[in-house]
Amino acid sequence: MxxxxxxxxxxxxxxxxxxxxxxxxxxxxxxxxxxxxxxxxxxxxxxxxxxxxxxxxxxxxxxxxxxxxxxxxxxxSQGAFKNTNQPLSLALDGEGFFIVRSPSANDLQYYTRDGNFRIDANGDIINQSGYKLQGWKLDENGNMIGDLEDVNIPSSLAPHMTSKVSFEEPTNLDSSVPVISIPFDQNNTSTYNYINTMPAYDSLGNSHTLSYYYRHTDETARRWEVVVLLDGEVPTGTQNNTLTLEFDDQGRITSASDGTNTATYTYDAQGNQSKSGNDPQPSFPLTNGAASPLSLTMSFDNVSEVASDFIFYSQQDGYGKGDLMNISVSEDGVLKGSYTNGQVKDVAKLGVATFKDKEILIRKGDNLYLPNQKTFTPIIVPGGVISKVRSGMLEMSxxxxxxxxxxxxxxxxxxxxxxxxxxxxxxxxxxxxxxxx
Structure with a gap:
């Protein structure tokens, strides 16, 4: 009993x-x-x-x-989302955990579903307890490089010297404009058909003006001369700044040359373009303390010459110094920094971890988990693979x-x-x- x-x-x-x-x-x-x-x-x-x-x-x-x-x-099971309108409030829509690293000496990696992050004074992305968010750095082409590490957003971008200029669709030279036979004189508008300008940057981030003077020199050969000036002049020691463009009877470019470098274009029956040789490479000496010369590779792959209005559309890869304005995160976990120089840079890609037996993860407080000795090594994948990253959202309990x-x-x-x-x-x-x- x-x-x-x-x-x-x-x-x-x-x-x-x-x-x-x-x-x-x-x-x-x-x-x-x-x-x-x-x-x-x-x-x-x-x-x-x-x-x-x-x-x-x-x-x-x-x-x-x-x-x-x-x-x-x-x-x-998935918790509901709440909107915060803060770009570093992140939620995982699907499986997995954010990976964070302890700021203490033990340097352990923890796992969490709590995406309430912020950026600290050093540019590190941290949670409310100071644990650092983990991801991969991205190169200039958006490819992941190196090992998983602390995600850091640079507070500023150093200047980048212009090295490449490309003329993109719908750039067009009007084939019906008059042919000009008299020598070029930048002060005489009758010696060129069109003029347009674009910026270029030296190694110190100083902005310079590239001026392009287009001269229709041969209607039969469909030939154009392009004179390139830096800041309205030709500095002593300038090389290859007079370019020659030629087109076929369908208005497609066939060659671009500066007298030293020549790019040649051919087309198959379907109109697909093939290119050989080297693009024109004008260079301009600089005397302002920046790296000299300003050497530019110019691509005319997408320029046409048909009887239509003159259109000028170009891009260049240089920029001056820029300071961080804001951060955004895409649903595939790419963190982007927007800077005052107009650049939007893909900085890092978040890592997401999952486990074969997540039920036996150990709660460690602060919304963190650790695997125990019986838990398999986590499977770590980039964001967007097993779950989407929702920016401006937090997952609720x-x-x-x-x-x-x-x-x-x-x-x-x-x-x-x-x-x-x-x-x-x-x-x-x-x-x-x-x-x-």
């Missing part, structure tokens, strides 16, 4: 633990990225005896010893408050019922003792 006391006591302990888990879930209803815990009860067996009847049929006599909380399971209230009532009643079994057992013992009276 005394066994009922201990059986009831295990029920009290098990439901007390359940109440603790429920309380923890409710307490974290507003915790970003929190995943609720679910209690798993196991039964205890006090005695188990199997006997056999005269006919050989087995009979079991089993008396339970109560219950206990055998384990808890994390519910990793996935605690179902109404369900937890129902669990709270159930746990309370179960606790009371187990307490009642103890008091009932006490009453039975008292009744037994009263037999003697």
């Amino acid at each position: 005394l066994q009922s006391f201990y059986t009831g006591n295990t029920g009290l302990g098990a439901n007390r633990d359940w109440l603790s888990v429920i309380s923890d879930n409710i307490a974290n209803v507003n915790t970003n990225g929190y995943k609720q815990e679910v209690v798993n009860f196991n039964d205890l067996v006090s005695s188990s005896l199997t006997t056999f009847s005269a006919g050989g049929a087995p009979k079991n006599r089993e008396i339970g010893g109560g219950s206990f909380v055998g384990s808890t399971t994390k519910d990793f 996935n605690v179902d408050i109404s369900k937890e209230f129902i669990n709270l009532i159930t746990a309370q009643r179960a606790y009371q019922a187990n307490a009642k079994t103890i008091t009932t057992g006490d009453q039975i013992i008292q009744t037994t003792m009263d037999i003697k009276r």
